[in-house]
Amino acid sequence: MTTLYQSLLIALRALRVNKMRALLTMLGIIIGIAAVIAMVAIGSGASKMISDQISSIGSNLLLVLPGSVTSGGMRSGSGGTQTLTYDDARAIKAECPSVAAVAPNVRGSGQVVYGNQNWSTVVYGVTPDMVDVRDWTIVAGRNITQSDVDGATKNCLIGQTVADNLFGGTDPVSKIIRIKKIPFTVVGVLGRKGQSPQGQDQDDVIYVPLRTAQRKLLGSQFPNVVGSIMVQAKSAEVLDKAEDEVTALLNQRHRIGPNREIDYSIRNLSELLAVTEQSSKVMSILLGAVASISLVVGGIGIMNIMLVSVTERTREIGIRIAIGAKKRDILLQFLTEAVLLTTCGGLIGMLLGVAGAKLVASFIGWPTLISVNTIIIAFAFSAGVGVFFGFYPARKAASLNPIDALRYE
Numbered sequence: 001m002t003t004l005y006q007s008l009l010i011a012l013r014a015l016r017v018n019k020m021r022a023l024l025t026m027l028g029i030i031i032g033i034a035a036v037i038a039m040v041a042i043g044s045g046a047s048k049m050i051s052d053q054i055s056s057i058g059s060n061l062l063l064v065l066p067g068s069v070t071s072g073g074m075r076s077g078s079g080g081t082q083t084l085t086y087d088d089a090r091a092i093k094a095e096c097p098s099v100a101a102v103a104p105n106v107r108g109s110g111q112v113v114y115g116n117q118n119w120s121t122v123v124y125g126v127t128p129d130m131v132d133v134r135d136w137t138i139v140a141g142r143n144i145t146q147s148d149v150d151g152a153t154k155n156c157l158i159g160q161t162v163a164d165n166l167f168g169g170t171d172p173v174s175k176i177i178r179i180k181k182i183p184f185t186v187v188g189v190l191g192r193k194g195q196s197p198q199g200q201d202q203d204d205v206i207y208v209p210l211r212t213a214q215r216k217l218l219g220s221q222f223p224n225v226v227g228s229i230m231v232q233a234k235s236a237e238v239l240d241k242a243e244d245e246v247t248a249l250l251n252q253r254h255r256i257g258p259n260r261e262i263d264y265s266i267r268n269l270s271e272l273l274a275v276t277e278q279s280s281k282v283m284s285i286l287l288g289a290v291a292s293i294s295l296v297v298g299g300i301g302i303m304n305i306m307l308v309s310v311t312e313r314t315r316e317i318g319i320r321i322a323i324g325a326k327k328r329d330i331l332l333q334f335l336t337e338a339v340l341l342t343t344c345g346g347l348i349g350m351l352l353g354v355a356g357a358k359l360v361a362s363f364i365g366w367p368t369l370i371s372v373n374t375i376i377i378a379f380a381f382s383a384g385v386g387v388f389f390g391f392y393p394a395r396k397a398a399s400l401n402p403i404d405a406l407r408y409e
Contacts, residue, residue: 008336025305026345028298029385033349033378034356035294037345041357043283045367050294052084060100060236061133061269062243064088064229064250067262072386083223083263089127089229093247098242100234103130104210104226108218110180112206114166121162123179123206125213131157131190133232141173141188144209152211156184162190182217184208243268292356295381298345299389306338306389307396331395338391339383346382 066083089104106125111118124130131143136156146154158181163172172186193202214223233242243266256262320330354375357368 008340012340020373021305022341025302026298026341026348027341028294028301029297029345029382030349030352032293032295032298033346033382034352036378036381037350037353037370037374038356038360039290041353041370042360044369044371044374045357045361046283048369049367060233060239062231062233062239062246063267063269064092064246065265065267066228066229067264082227083254084226084229085224086226087224088250089226091253092229092231092246092249093129096231096242098233098238098244098245101125101129101132101232103133103232104228105130105230106210106213106218106225106227108213110165110217112162113178114175117166119162119165120202121159121206123208123213123217125210125218126207127210129232130207130230133230134193136193137191138188139191140171141186143188144207148209149211151209152215153185154182154184154210154212154216155209157188157207158186158192159190159205161201161204162206162408163189179208180217181207239268250341252291295385299342299385301337302341302385303389306334309334309337327399333392335387338389339387342382342385343379346379349382350379353378 008181034188041166064084085102086104089102092099093102103126105127108123108125109120111120126144127149128144128146130136141157144155147153156177158166158177166172166177167175172189175186176183177186178184187238190203190205190207208217210226229244231242233239237378247266250256250264251262254263354370357370361368
């Protein structure tokens with residue numbers, strides 16, 4: 001009885017006899033495995049990049065935005081008028097039990113000057129909770145305080161992009177900058193966030209106290225209004241409850257009855273993250289499925305070559321059966337050859353797939369995420385292809401009549 005080890009030696013010897021044919025036979029498997037690993041790595045990397053960008057906004061967040069109002073039969077459109085106030089934000093924080101932090105803000109832009117350097121950036125009027133809501137670290141100095149907000153002080157936090165362009169390598173803390181010609185003291189520097197999901201540089205920003213922005217810097221016809229309110233729930237489990245509480249409170253404060261138009265909107269950013277992650281996963285699966293087609297094509301190629309091999313070696317099979325080889329020995333021999341072809345092709349494909357994913361990451365800056373599970377599954381699949389597509393030729397070889405095989409020319 002032929003052992004698995006003996007079958008492996010015979011298979012290696014048979015493959016060495018036809019090296020070029022063996023390599024060409026493996027080519028389909030090599031390309032298939034490489035494509036699967038590279039495509040899944042690229043898709044997973046893109047999914048992680050999008051998730052990181054959305055997560056950089058903050059966790060367990062609700063975004064309250066001004067809605068539309070109707071005046072004289074004309075609708076303003078979403079955000080077309082100012083309907084949210086600083087008092088709304090304070091009421092949400094005080095009266096909604098599921099809410100951990102609330103960060104109202106107003107937004108504008110302006111030219112910033114320090115010495116002989118200047119930079120145009122986005123300026124936000126915020127409260128101290130903005131840093132916590134955005135999960136933002138302060139790498140130097142301190143945060144804006146509630147005293148800064150109440151006293152409308154001329155202190156500010158700056159992002160890394162602003163710090164790099166105005167100060168280079170020097171420490172910005174305690175330096176005086178001019179925003180729209182108004183002097184501000186830099187009290188802290190925000191940690192680096194990177195790009196937002198929309199591709200904007202989140203570090204190109206300056207935070208000033210909310211009251212300072214409303215009264216002295218950005219100006220407003222209605223000094224108590226805010227552009228939006230970011231609400232952070234105490235946990236992901238109570239996020240929906242927090243949304244209900246905020247909705248009920250704002251309906252009460254804005255006197256919104258059954259027949260009155262809602263003048264605000266609430267967006268659940270965690271739902272956006274979940275939808276985006278699901279879309280990215282579907283795309284990764286789709287890329288992997290498309291790449292897997294080449295594995296099937298490679299398997300058919302192996303079946304074809306193995307059938308040719310059975311035909312070429314018919315006399316050899318007849319001799320082996322005549323000297324005592326069992327059908328299962330012949331079956332094991334040809335099945336081992338098929339699995340060996342796909343396994344070797346799988347190993348080469350794995351190396352090429354990892355190298356291809358790294359190449360994409362280095363050349364075009366697209367992140368890739370190579371999963372060990374993906375490599376293991378791809379390798380196991382390649383071996384499975386060998387068993388599946390090699391079984392029929394092996395069974396055909398084992399079923400040959402020894403007399404007919406010996407007579408075969």
